[in-house]
Amino acid sequence: MRAIARRLVTIVPTLIGVVIVTFLLTRVLPGDPAAYFAGPTADQASIDQIRAALGLDKPLPVQFLAYVKDLATGTLGAALSTGQPVLNELKARLPASAELTLTALLISMSIAIPLGILAAVKEGSFIDHVCRVVTTAGVSLPVFFTGLLFVYVFYYLLGWAPAPVGRLDVYFSEPARVTGFFTIDSLIAGDLETFRAALAQLALPAATLALFSLAPIARMTRASMLSVLSSEFIRTARAAGLRSRTVILGYAFRNAMLPVVTTLGMVFSFLLGANVLVEKVFAWPGVGSFAVEALIQSDYAPVQGFVLAMALLYVALNLTIDLLYGLIDPRVRLEA
């Protein structure tokens, strides 16, 4: 417990740094939000009016103080692109991104880990080559391309997948919000039809993302399994006549899991930030597309809010992974 508290204290300077850097970065962006939002027939006077309304006419330190004050009271400002408070936007959109990313990660893990283990156990065999081909293909096809290809084949040509219109087909209504994950919420509400619809919408984008993240997980599983399999305790276990299944899953994989978990953490974080393109292709209302949209329009508040939320998320993720280490391998347990 104390260890966790100590970890949390070290986060504070990180966050202060993130706040300052995001503030400064967004201000040095070229572009003038006031001119952008003043509309088609704006004259200089109305642009200035909007600039004043946004507080952009004040010197930077004053703007920064106002920003910090807002943060302290929990307001992240309003996004001009959707007109809503950034906090509400993030609350509404983070679960969408998280649901997509987690599903993708689950799919990816359930394929990549067994594939990696098999490839390591039967090194140089047919399955090892399959593993290599799949991972190389997955990582070298850009996600927007696979996304569009999937839509073209499975929706447009075959008609198996539903229309790529976001998280739910238009004729379904959102399930009552509990977790923000439509699949879970619809199950809680006992609405199987909505569950099926939400799952169907999820399938293609999750598959697209999963294909992309197969590579690092499979390669890492394979590499770390290989090094563990060649170590002495495995030889001993084998020599002692343990079943090959017990040796591989019970002893080898357990010891190979540490680097795999690290990779999973990394993959999860880059998926969450990098699924912008998938969100765009599938009209998925996630945080990534929201942040990019805001960036294009030089809309400061959402960009700052997004970076801040991501920073918090990474910090939480790192903490979780550290704790997981302790569970997997008592030797790396946080010094208590």
Next chain:
Amino acid sequence: MDRREFLSSASLALAAGAAASSLPWSHAFAQSARQDTLLLISENGPNNLDIHGVGTNRPGYEASWNCYDRLVTYGVKTLPDGSRSYDKDVIAPELAESWQVDDKGVTFKLRKDATFHDGTPVTAADVKWSFDRAVTVGGFPTTQMAAGSLLKPEQFSAVDDHTFRIDFARPDALTIPDLAVIVPAVFNSALVKKNATEKDPWGLDYTKNNVAGGGAFKVAKWTPGTEVVYVRNDDWKSGPLPEVKRVIWRTIPSAGNRRALVERGDADVSFDLPAKDFSEMKKAGKVSVASTPISNGMWSIEMNVTKPPFDNPKVRQAIAYAVPYQKIMDAVLFGEAKPMFGAASNAPDDMSWPRPSAYNTDIVKAKALLAEAGMPEGFETRLSFDLGQGIVGEPIAVLLQESLAQIGIKAAIDKVPGANWRGEMAKKSMPFMINFFSGWLDYPEYFFFWAYHGQNAVFNTMAYKNPALDKEIDAARVAAASGDTATYEASVKKMIEIAYDDAPRIPLFQPYLNVAMQKSVGGYAYWFHRQLDYRSLKKTVA
């Protein structure tokens, strides 16, 4: 609960759920919902439901147009090609039943049965409050009101509950047409005032997320960036009740998917298509497509006359002769636009507008003009375009660059991000650019006032000041206000001739607004605001 128990209860729950979902009425319900519902898709959704808001985007105009009433609106006419469009020459009643114009102003009689969505009757006091708001809040609504000489609250008065009067600030032919645009919407003043705060006296924060109007549609649900769900206002009195009961408007960012959705029959209307998709869909013939020239709008090449060598008219004309017009039409627009080049003369022979210039691609002539200007070797410059409209802008820039190289002009292409474009325009820092402008009010002198006049508005990116031209523009405005048709026509013709001859802005083409619809959807009409009017749309069941 042990594992066995959990499994059996879970399978029971599953069975119950499956039974519930297979009830016959739920399917029938979905079927009827589909018949009364219009599913519309476009690239962006609204960021504000109120056109008076700070930075309301174009999709926001659409929400305002359909959810609020105005005193008057434009009529709808059928064009020679069978498509339907608003009619700038017919002002039709909406909230106003009738109106009387005199020398000093105009008096409107409001219909007595109109109510807002919450049931409160619409009164002249609401109209007065809404107009006061539009001319006071600043930004776009105030500028647009000023375009019709609607300048200050003192001009508006509520004579009695159903009589509203506007006093003219000056004679202006655009005053009444300006009342039929989106901005002078009528708000439920009591409702907005109740939700206004000291910091926000006009209740802009409230109307951003809530409709306080009495229009034909209400917003049932709005998820910013994702969808808007409208339901019909069954008590609407200001026009024939719309046939569509529900409109679902989804944001689909990927153009390829928007096309797939319409072609697969999952979406009813896809609004604002790229020219390439449009021409291919028209050929494929699976869906019905409509395209209308965007009124009072042109893409053009603009040269900043304060930046040499563009101060020399010979240089500008040389460029006008070096533009690969037909290539742009074919390769960029797939023929889906109205050419604005190759006329017999720059002097107009009729009153049609936008009209083509007399320029065409003639490299020999361009070289000669450049030599006359003392620059036979050409020069170097920077050609800018708006990356936000890169689908059209970028290929034009490349074609133009290639063509200019033939007369020795080396143009480096400068891509300006969408967020910066308006700012760069306002600074007048770009020497040479590809740009689009359209005026809501469809009058040539209105276009010229914004894009050519020496008042130097943002759209006069050429920083062009020509007293002879200004004189004609001002004369046309005055003549239009006093109804002096002969002077008006002469001034408009002269104004076009001067502008085209002097060539600070070289017209390229008039773009089309493209819409793809299922064959079951009818009643589409083009509007000056280039957004969709749901009121006239119909969905017939095959």
